[in-house]
Amino acid sequence: METVSENAAFGGVQGVYRHASSSTNCDMTFGLFLPEEVADGPVPLLWYLSGLTCTHENAMTKAGAQAWCAEQGIAMVFPDTSPRGEGVADDEAYDLGQGAGFYVNATQAPWAPHFQMWDYITEELPTLLGERFALDMDRQSITGHSMGGHGALTMAMNLPGRFRSVSAFAPICNPSASDWGRKQLTAYLGADEAAWARHDATLMMQDSGFDGPILIDTGTSDQFLDLLKPEALAQAAAARRQQAVLRMQPGYDHSYFFVSTFMEDHVSFHAEALYRG
Amino acid sequence: METVSENAAFGGVQGVYRHASSSTNCDMTFGLFLPEEVADGPVPLLWYLSGLTCTHENAMTKAGAQAWCAEQGIAMVFPDTSPRGEGVADDEAYDLGQGAGFYVNATQAPWAPHFQMWDYITEELPTLLGERFALDMDRQSITGHSMGGHGALTMAMNLPGRFRSVSAFAPICNPSASDWGRKQLTAYLGADEAAWARHDATLMMQDSGFDGPILIDTGTSDQFLDLLKPEALAQAAAARRQQAVLRMQPGYDHSYFFVSTFMEDHVSFHAEALYRG
Numbered sequence: 083m084e085t086v087s088e089n090a091a092f093g094g095v096q097g098v099y100r101h102a103s104s105s106t107n108c109d110m111t112f113g114l115f116l117p118e119e120v121a122d123g124p125v126p127l128l129w130y131l132s133g134l135t136c137t138h139e140n141a142m143t144k145a146g147a148q149a150w151c152a153e154q155g156i157a158m159v160f161p162d163t164s165p166r167g168e169g170v171a172d173d174e175a176y177d178l179g180q181g182a183g184f185y186v187n188a189t190q191a192p193w194a195p196h197f198q199m200w201d202y203i204t205e206e207l208p209t210l211l212g213e214r215f216a217l218d219m220d221r222q223s224i225t226g227h228s229m230g231g232h233g234a235l236t237m238a239m240n241l242p243g244r245f246r247s248v249s250a251f252a253p254i255c256n257p258s259a260s261d262w263g264r265k266q267l268t269a270y271l272g273a274d275e276a277a278w279a280r281h282d283a284t285l286m287m288q289d290s291g292f293d294g295p296i297l298i299d300t301g302t303s304d305q306f307l308d309l310l311k312p313e314a315l316a317q318a319a320a321a322r323r324q325q326a327v328l329r330m331q332p333g334y335d336h337s338y339f340f341v342s343t344f345m346e347d348h349v350s351f352h353a354e355a356l357y358r359g
Numbered sequence: 360m361e362t363v364s365e366n367a368a369f370g371g372v373q374g375v376y377r378h379a380s381s382s383t384n385c386d387m388t389f390g391l392f393l394p395e396e397v398a399d400g401p402v403p404l405l406w407y408l409s410g411l412t413c414t415h416e417n418a419m420t421k422a423g424a425q426a427w428c429a430e431q432g433i434a435m436v437f438p439d440t441s442p443r444g445e446g447v448a449d450d451e452a453y454d455l456g457q458g459a460g461f462y463v464n465a466t467q468a469p470w471a472p473h474f475q476m477w478d479y480i481t482e483e484l485p486t487l488l489g490e491r492f493a494l495d496m497d498r499q500s501i502t503g504h505s506m507g508g509h510g511a512l513t514m515a516m517n518l519p520g521r522f523r524s525v526s527a528f529a530p531i532c533n534p535s536a537s538d539w540g541r542k543q544l545t546a547y548l549g550a551d552e553a554a555w556a557r558h559d560a561t562l563m564m565q566d567s568g569f570d571g572p573i574l575i576d577t578g579t580s581d582q583f584l585d586l587l588k589p590e591a592l593a594q595a596a597a598a599r600r601q602q603a604v605l606r607m608q609p610g611y612d613h614s615y616f617f618v619s620t621f622m623e624d625h626v627s628f629h630a631e632a633l634y635r636g
Contacts, residue, residue: 090580090608091616143615146423149623303367331367338420339368346426 133228301334410505462510578611
């Protein structure tokens with residue numbers, strides 16, 4: 083593992099690291115914020131999964147999360163959104179291929195050899211983080227934005243006991259029924275929709291729900307509301323009697339100005355579960 | 360004046376606006392954060408001047424300032440760092456020409472026709488802001504980073520009564536004696552160093568000081584410390600018995616991780632002067 087950069091930030095360190103991934107068969111880069119409390123022993127870990135077109139860097143520089151993670155003594159990891167590099171398949175569209183991994187293990191050509199983001203985020207990267215950094219891997223929570231909110235919700239519901247809490251900013255809630263989803267799930271997983279179900283937060287909510295608290299914020303002026311379908315997940319969560327706070331925030335859009343506005347709430351929400359849950 | 364974008368942020372609005380400037384003879388773009396209190400009447404204004412290579416956008420997306428400005432009910436304006444466009448002179452170096460206006464009025468060819476950033480920031484833009492937005496122009500303070508810290512300090516000391524407080528993140532403190540300064544002041548103002556004096560914070564501190572509080576943070580691991588020369592300004596401020604807090608922050612570098620870490624302190628410092636000064 084190679085250290086790309088380390089910057090002092092909010093009493094801790096914002097690092098960027100690169101490593102050869104056996105899941106994605108290419109080099110992967112991630113950001114990791116460690117609060118100063120890491121000097122005294124392992125700290126809880128909050129995952130932040132990013133949206134379409136993002137790398138590890140967007141949230142790390144624009145979400146303002148470090149201020150709140152430092153306040154709570156929580157580490158935050160910022161993975162990339164896909165495999166990358168010259169040998170990695172790509173597409174001209176912004177919403178398929180590099181920058182658009184959708185947090186699944188691809189089974190279809192030409193994506194399968196590298197697009198194994200599910201395994202990378204749920205298996206390889208946690209193992210690496212637990213070995214290399216002073217992180218308490220028994221205390222993890224997860225959040226994300228847009229495509230990353232989809233990833234956070236589906237991972238949390240598919241892996242009971244892994245995450246103490248899950249939140250999302252403007253998540254893609256029902257990809258099986260959205261143009262942000264059908265195209266990518268078809269490309270990566272094939273036309274058999276049975277393989278898609280565990281990668282759809284609304285279907286997972288109907289099937290099993292989440293064994294902990296959920297917080298979701300979506301802006302009423304989000305330019306992608308028709309693609310996100312918060313109403314589908316809201317219906318499923320209410321029908322299930324799932325412990326959840328689903329907020330529609332008046333006037334907010336899909337941007338990082340929206341994400342950064344509510345980041346303090348989300349980090350506090352996770353801190354409650356990580357320290358007192 | 361054209362609205363480029365407006366995003367809801369922290370209860371207020373982060374806008375980006377473009378207008379034809381008579382100072383710089385080209386279109387200029389700036390960011391402006393307005394807190395929700397603007398609905399109740401004019402709010403105080405904090406200027407943020409950016410550093411080399413930056414546009415209006417860097418601090419607006421990476422400094423995390425809106426959270427604290429919203430908390431304090433203060434507006435923040437993010438001007439560009441130079442004139443821009445096809446007809447505007449430029450240089451291959453990152454530290455001269457577009458993105459490197461140094462907050463002076465150029466008198467030398469080929470810069471003079473457009474590089475009038477002093478007049479733009481101190482005259483034209485304040486007039487425009489006061490006319491178009493609910494800002495209390497009797498309550499202004501100023502801050503900046505690196506080249507922008509130089510601009511903030513020199514403007515505050517040259518314009519007694521304009522700003523109630525001034526702060527800076529890793530400012531260029533003594534450009535007359537630095538490679539970040541001699542090159543640019545020669546190019547823009549000519550070889551006669553007498554014309555440089557009012558654009559050197561250390562020389563201005565020796566000459567007149569500032570009639571209000573000063574806060575300056577610089578990182579001990581700043582990779583540009585030899586160019587910034589905080590020791591020159593510290594000596595001059597102490598010799599003058601200037602009201603000032605000059606902090607060397609252990610381990611911090613020149614990045615926006617440093618700026619964002621101490622932004623809360625700076626906004627609180629200015630709020631104290633703007634509301635109670």
